[in-house]
Amino acid sequence: MRMTGAEVRRAARSGELTTQTSGLAPGFLQANLVVVPADLAFEFMLFCRHNPQPCPLLDVTEPGGFVPFAVAPDADLRVDIPRYRVYQNGTLIDEPTDLMGWWRDDLVAFLLGCSFTFETALLDAKIPVRHIEQGRNVPMYRTNIACKPAGLFRGPMVVSMRPLTPRHADEAAAICTRFPLAHGAPIHRGDPRAIGIEDIDRPDFGDPVEIRPGEVPVFWACGVTPQAVAMSARPPLLLTHAPGHMFVTDVRDRELLDRWAI
Amino acid sequence: MRMTGAEVRRAARSGELTTQTSGLAPGFLQANLVVVPADLAFEFMLFCRHNPQPCPLLDVTEPGGFVPFAVAPDADLRVDIPRYRVYQNGTLIDEPTDLMGWWRDDLVAFLLGCSFTFETALLDAKIPVRHIEQGRNVPMYRTNIACKPAGLFRGPMVVSMRPLTPRHADEAAAICTRFPLAHGAPIHRGDPRAIGIEDIDRPDFGDPVEIRPGEVPVFWACGVTPQAVAMSARPPLLLTHAPGHMFVTDVRDRELLDRWAI
Numbered sequence: 001m002r003m004t005g006a007e008v009r010r011a012a013r014s015g016e017l018t019t020q021t022s023g024l025a026p027g028f029l030q031a032n033l034v035v036v037p038a039d040l041a042f043e044f045m046l047f048c049r050h051n052p053q054p055c056p057l058l059d060v061t062e063p064g065g066f067v068p069f070a071v072a073p074d075a076d077l078r079v080d081i082p083r084y085r086v087y088q089n090g091t092l093i094d095e096p097t098d099l100m101g102w103w104r105d106d107l108v109a110f111l112l113g114c115s116f117t118f119e120t121a122l123l124d125a126k127i128p129v130r131h132i133e134q135g136r137n138v139p140m141y142r143t144n145i146a147c148k149p150a151g152l153f154r155g156p157m158v159v160s161m162r163p164l165t166p167r168h169a170d171e172a173a174a175i176c177t178r179f180p181l182a183h184g185a186p187i188h189r190g191d192p193r194a195i196g197i198e199d200i201d202r203p204d205f206g207d208p209v210e211i212r213p214g215e216v217p218v219f220w221a222c223g224v225t226p227q228a229v230a231m232s233a234r235p236p237l238l239l240t241h242a243p244g245h246m247f248v249t250d251v252r253d254r255e256l257l258d259r260w261a262i
Numbered sequence: 263m264r265m266t267g268a269e270v271r272r273a274a275r276s277g278e279l280t281t282q283t284s285g286l287a288p289g290f291l292q293a294n295l296v297v298v299p300a301d302l303a304f305e306f307m308l309f310c311r312h313n314p315q316p317c318p319l320l321d322v323t324e325p326g327g328f329v330p331f332a333v334a335p336d337a338d339l340r341v342d343i344p345r346y347r348v349y350q351n352g353t354l355i356d357e358p359t360d361l362m363g364w365w366r367d368d369l370v371a372f373l374l375g376c377s378f379t380f381e382t383a384l385l386d387a388k389i390p391v392r393h394i395e396q397g398r399n400v401p402m403y404r405t406n407i408a409c410k411p412a413g414l415f416r417g418p419m420v421v422s423m424r425p426l427t428p429r430h431a432d433e434a435a436a437i438c439t440r441f442p443l444a445h446g447a448p449i450h451r452g453d454p455r456a457i458g459i460e461d462i463d464r465p466d467f468g469d470p471v472e473i474r475p476g477e478v479p480v481f482w483a484c485g486v487t488p489q490a491v492a493m494s495a496r497p498p499l500l501l502t503h504a505p506g507h508m509f510v511t512d513v514r515d516r517e518l519l520d521r522w523a524i
Contacts, residue, residue, distance in 0.1 A: 042304035046322055060308055260522030
C-alpha cells in the first residue's frame with residue numbers, strides 16, 4: 001500500500017513508525033532536518049545560502065515554530081519524524097522518537113532537500129542506482145572541497161556516490177540539473193582523489209557499493225554536509241533527524257523541477 | 263562618458279558623488295541597502311525569503327561585514343553609496359554621505375534587487391517608461407496586500423506603477439518574469455482599488471505620472487517594501503540608502519536573467 005506524506009507523518013507521530021523512510025510514500029519530497037538555537041539561526045541560514053548544492057533550503061520556521069508551512073502546513077516537526085538525534089556541544093546524547101523533551105521556544109528548524117528526490121527521478125528514467133539495487137545505504141565521503149563558511153559554520157563538503165556508465169552519468173547530470181532543491185547536478189565524476197577521497201571502498205558514512213567495469217564513480221553534494229558542519233560548530237543544542245529517518249512532506253518530488261525556492 | 267559600477271562607487275567614496283544613481287553606470291545592477299543589528303538579521307532574512315518579489319535577496323554580509331562579496335568584492339558598503347539614511351527606533355535622524363560614524367561590529371547588510379534592472383530591459387525592448395520620459399521619480403503606493411510576516415517584520419507590500427498599453431503590458435510581463443531578482447513579473451494590472459490604492463494620482467512615495475488614453479496602470483512589487491517594513495519594526499538602529507541613491511554593483515543586469523540566486 002502506497003502511503004502519502006501525511007500518512008507517514010501520522011505513523012511516526014503515533015509511535016507506530018520508528019524505522020527509516022527510504023521508499024515510503026514514493027513521489028513525496030523527503031527532507032533533512034537541522035534545528036539550532038535562534039542566536040545561531042542567521043549564520044546557519046547564511047551558510048545554506050552560501051552552499052546551496054549541499055544545503056538546498058526547503059523551509060525555515062520562526063523561533064519556536066515547529067510547523068513547516070511551506071511544505072507540510074499540518075505537520076509538527078517535533079513528533080512527525082520516526083527518529084531524531086540530539087547533540088549537546090557537538091556530542092550525541094539522545095536518539096528519541098520525538099523531540100517533546102527537548103523542544104524550546106528559541107529553536108529554529110531548517111528543512112533541506114534530500115537525494116531521495118533525484119534517485120526517484122533516476123529510477124523513473126531507468127538509470128540504475130547501485131545502493132538501492134544492493135539494499136544498502138548510499139556511500140558518503142568527506143571531500144577536500146571547503147564549503148563557503150558563515151560565522152561558526154564551516155567545514156568540508158560531504159558527497160554521496162553512485163557508480164554509473166558514462167552514458168548514464170550524462171543522463172543523470174541532465175536530470176539532476178533540473179532539481180536545484182535536491183542537490184542539483186553532480187559536482188564531480190571520475191577520480192575520487194581529485195576531491196580528496198583516498199579510498200572509495202571506505203566511505204565515511206553509509207556502506208560501500210560495487211563499481212563495475214565500465215562504470216565511473218559519480219559524486220553529488222550531500223545533505224549530510226549541513227549536519228556535519230552544524231555538529232562541528234558545537235552549538236549548545238542541535239537537533240536533527242536520525243540518518244535515513246527523514247521528514248516526509250506534502251510536496252511531490254516532481255513539483256521541485258526547475259524550482260529554486262518553495 | 264559611461265561609468266562602471268566601480269567608478270560610481272569610487273566617486274561616492276571620495277565624496278564627489280552625492281546625487282541619485284538613476285542612469286549612472288547603465289547596464290550595471292543597482293541594489294537597495296538595508297542594514298539591521300545581528301539579533302534581527304535572521305528574522306529580516308526570513309522576511310525576504312517569504313516575500314521574494316518585493317525583497318529579492320542579492321547579497322548578505324556576516325555580522326560586522328561591509329563587503330558584498332557576491333556582487334562587488336572590492337566594495338565597502340559603509341562609504342560606496344552617495345547618501346544614506348539612519349533610523350533610530352523607526353525615526354529618521356541622519357542622512358550622511360557615509361556610515362563611518364554609525365557602523366558597528368554587530369550590523370548585517372542586505373542588498374536587494376531594484377527596478378532599475380527591468381526598466382533598462384524594458385527600454386531596450388522599446389517599451390516606454392513614463393516616469394523616465396517625464397523626468398520624475400516612479401510613483402509608489404502602499405497596497406492592501408499583506409506581506410508574509412517574519413517575527414517583528416510585517417506590513418503591506420509597496421508597489422511601483424508604470425502605465426502601459428495592454429500590448430506593452432504583455433511584453434513587459436514576459437520580460438520581467440525572467441528577472442526574479444529584480445521583482446519579477448508585475449503583480450497586478452488595471453483597477454488600482456483591487457489592491458487597495460484609492461487615488462492613483464496621489465502616490466505614497468515618488469511622483470504621479472500621466473496615464474494616457476488606452477493605457478492601464480501596471481504594478482510591480484517594489485524594493486521600498488523591505489525598507490518600509492524594517493522602519494515600522496522600529497529596530498534600535500536601521501541603516502539604508504537614501505531613496506534613489508543606490509549601491510551600484512559589478513554585476514551586469516543581463517547576468518540576472520533567469521537567476522534566482524547570486
